[in-house]
Amino acid sequence: KQEVTQIPAALSVPEGENLVLNCSFTDSAIYNLQWFRQDPGKGLTSLLLIQSSQREQTSGRLNASLDKSSGRSTLYIAASQPGDSATYLCAVRDGVKAAGNKLTFGGGTRVLVKP
């Protein structure tokens, strides 16, 4: 059974500092990995999607890397801003057909960027 872990559970940084968020998963046979942002009381906004054959994806100040063999992904947010304060969730979709199409989520990292 796939298990996804995000460490740390919470992170507080001053504005301008780079953010590094970690995600690990137990079964490396994944189809893809997706990073989401969630504001308090809101739904999930997709940030980046990395296919299992890719090593990284970039969008603006965001960069996500994937090391499938070691079961790790890292989300980097450069030059953090107070507006980046949110919970960041990673989710994996398993590559085994029997696992279906569902995503398995980590518990999230709650980020606070202080002005």
Next chain:
Amino acid sequence: DTGVSQNPRHKITKRGQNVTFRCDPISEHNRLYWYRQTLGQGPEFLTYFQNEAQLEKSRLLSDRFSAERPKGSFSTLEIQRTEQGDSAMYLCASSSRTEINYGYTFGSGTRLTVV
């Protein structure tokens, strides 16, 4: 079509009452998913439809829960005889078999409070 729409946004109900939530996916997406998220946790998979067929159900989906997608478009999730433990955010997501590389799109969720 601006995304996945969920209604209502909030629902407060008394224990023992039945509630029904609605999800309208992105129109060209044939796959629809329901997830449940409790405070401070990542979303957990409940069930998945491909067109009108319900292909997978989590064991989290007790007999009091039922989901339908009668015409392969919108979906409803009904909870009968609600319990306080049902209080959570219920999230709907959709994806397309032909656009699978684009990942999942989530709605804003329905926040259920059982008093």
